[in-house]
Amino acid sequence: MVRNTVRSASSADPTVPGKLLRLLFHDCFVEGCDASVLLQGNGTEQSDPANRSLGGFSVIDSAKRVLEIFCPETVSCADIVVLAARDAVEMAGGPVIRIPTGRRDGMVSAASNVRPNIVDTSFSVDEMINLFSSKGMSLDDLVTLSGAHTIGTAHCSAFSDRFQKDSKGKLSLIDTSLNSTYADELIKQCPADSSPSVLINNDPYTSFMFDNQYYRNLLSHRGLFQSDSVLFNDERTRKQVEDFANDQVGFFESWGQSFFKLTSTGVKTGDEGEIRRSCSATNM
Template identity: 75%
Template sequence: MELKIRTLSPTVLLYNLLNLTILISLFSVSASSSSPKLSFNFYVASCPTAELMVKSTVRSASTFDATIPGKLLRLLFHDCMVEGCDGSVLLEGNGTERSDPANTSLGGFSVVDSAKRLLEVFCPGTVSCADILVLAARDAVEITGGPSMQVPTGRRDGMVSSVSNVRPNMVDTSFSLDEMMKLFSSKGLSLDDLVALSGAHTIGSAHCSAFSDRFQEDSKGKMTLIDKSLDKIYADELMKRCPAGSSMSVTVSNDPETSILFDNQYYRNLLDHKGLFQSDSVLFSDGKTKRKVEQFSNNQESFFQKWGESFLKLTSIGVKTGNEGEIRRSCTVINR
């Protein structure tokens, strides 16, 4: 299978060939293995219009709310990094992942729920919430101008969702590069994957509290800049948007330049010292990742290619297949 993009130039053909090789290495089933695996067109017989219905739902929701794509992408990250890509972040209830303070600002749940309700009408008990979330995040990238790509499906929904598992498995916006790399490595993701997947911040928004560590309130109740690595003009804009005592509902775009487009502007922002989070800025300030940031800032095609590779790795973390987990009837509760 291949990553689909809009032209068939020689460069694109090479791009597709490279990704075909990667996909085969990631998802092929060896002749000696009988364990179920993810596969492309998993629902081709059981629910042939599944992916189309998910994409239609995402596109419709995004038309009315331009923040939806960023929310779906963030929701996927918060799912896959904790229990693996098993839809556990979608479960409601006390003590679930969703109840952790790090997850209370997540959005996009209603889109996943809408797609699930539609699929239950046409293909009851067939398409997992975990797959719906992966497909929705994939579609969110394409809808906002990013690469179009195929993803394997066949995930089943997890039946465990614990608040205690969230913090040890989630990147904090104040993390150093070494802290992020340690966590990503534990998930089977490389340093280059970290840089590419951080590019998700090219869309979406963040609450003021997510980057408040870069400022402090002085004795007069005014915010002042303490992180001198941040561009002064950009910092002043952030302080205007997030004054001392600002409401928890106030948000700022992750990318101040092209906030609703999935492009490589995020990396250009890093070069201009306009990374919103400390965890963004360190990608350019640390020599281990600086060159890759520069590469992506100069070449959007290179970023898109690596994004596709890294996204496939991300969405294969800790998946449940075969007899593991279940196919939930509703994404918010396990079957009874």
């Protein structure tokens, strides 16, 4: 049921897989994989600026409505988020992954928990290592899961720190680790007065395909975010970037292992949490 919902939504909108994958990361890194990011209301995770551009909620809600008809109060929203992201990757050309279910939905969602627990696009390798380590994930997991940026889009503000404005408001490149030709393309797509609605593909070449092009982009200094580029610039992560750039099968194998670890982060089971009837609100 989840797979059919994701397939239908992705057929109508090719940006859906990237949205569902990003939604998973923003859920699992904050409070664990417990669908806390889906809860609506003042002061919830959704109200933090880092989450205001999240998408894919309607897909999760559609799957939940179907499941509540056929399997009432049985499948958690947390499981739906994980399954939808898994299916989204597969439908975008990525690997087929088997993952366990049985997660329960969390009862807590606070905006104050968001920023300390998610990767900012300006992060250094050390900052990312510290955050991933706090979630029980390794350096290999960091490089592998960064490959999620092979699909999806970003607002210009997510990488604006790599440019500066002159006295006339014109943008110029200040991050010399970024390919100058690619930087010029980004400046054209993101003029200084660009609308917040402007979206840039994370991967300029195969933007809707889940493949290893992301790592090839890093080799040619075409990583969109600072947090992407540092993976190739740092000797601790460069070898794995090079390996994945030359071996998509190897990347897919690592993705399966790291995705399993990501979706097992902070999972609530047994008497913890609940099975929500609606993903946007707790049952109480």
